[in-house]
Amino acid sequence: MRGPLVVFGFALVIAVACSNPVDNDPLASLGGDVRSIDIDHVIATDWEAESIESDGEVLFTFEDFEEDRPYTLIFSEDGRFGGRTFFNKYWGSFSFSDQALSFSGADQTFVGGPEEMIEREQIYLGTFPKVDASGMEGERLILHSSEKDRTISFLPSE
Numbered sequence: 811m812r813g814p815l816v817v818f819g820f821a822l823v824i825a826v827a828c829s830n831p832v833d834n835d836p837l838a839s840l841g842g843d844v845r846s847i848d849i850d851h852v853i854a855t856d857w858e859a860e861s862i863e864s865d866g867e868v869l870f871t872f873e874d875f876e877e878d879r880p881y882t883l884i885f886s887e888d889g890r891f892g893g894r895t896f897f898n899k900y901w902g903s904f905s906f907s908d909q910a911l912s913f914s915g916a917d918q919t920f921v922g923g924p925e926e927m928i929e930r931e932q933i934y935l936g937t938f939p940k941v942d943a944s945g946m947e948g949e950r951l952i953l954h955s956s957e958k959d960r961t962i963s964f965l966p967s968e
Contacts (some may be wrong), residue, residue, distance in 0.1 A: 844945035844952055846909040855884040857893075857951055857964035862933060864960050870930055881934060883951075883964055895931045897921040902938065909945075911953065913938040937962055 859881035861871040872881055882893040885904060891913065892901035902916035916938050922928065940955035951964040 844947045847906070847944055847946055847951075848912065849906045851946075852911075852951060853885045853887055855951075856967040858967045859883065859934065860950065860963045860965050862960060862962050864935070866957075869933065869960075880967075882967065895934060897923045898929065900935055911941060911944040913941055927945055931962070934962065 817880045826965050859872045879896050881895050884893055885891050885962060889903050893903045898919045898921050900918040902913055904911055904913050918935060937955050937958055937960045940957045940958050941953045943954040954961045
């Protein structure tokens with residue numbers, strides 16, 4: 811009787827060791843060498859948007875825009891975030907728990923412009939309330955929305 815129990819115990823150990831802990835790891839959806847966020851660093855840094863990807867393909871980069879008007883993102887210690895796009899300013903609340911950022915209560919000014927630029931702005935702003943994974947990859951801040959299948963990457967402002 812002891813033999814089957816030992817085999818069962820060994821099989822259980824193997825199954826647990828081989829199980830995929832990635833299923834519960836929000837960073838896993840970001841792939842690559844993404845690590846947990848140091849919230850103090852994120853708050854202390856002013857960010858500029860680098861690119862937006864969808865389904866692994868770059869939708870657009872912010873290098874296409876005039877350099878003197880980058881899309882920006884800042885965080886405050888009191889749980890607020892904000893920034894500016896090419897035409898508008900935006901703001902809202904953020905929280906940080908379980909090593910992930912989440913955003914709520916976002917609002918923005920409404921200044922018009924060329925239709926293509928406004929569409930890009932809405933893609934950018936529409937991603938924040940749906941962010942469900944975030945992390946750092948090198949010096950980049952990565953925000954990801956599984957629902958929108960979008961990833962925005964930010965670099966520290968110079």
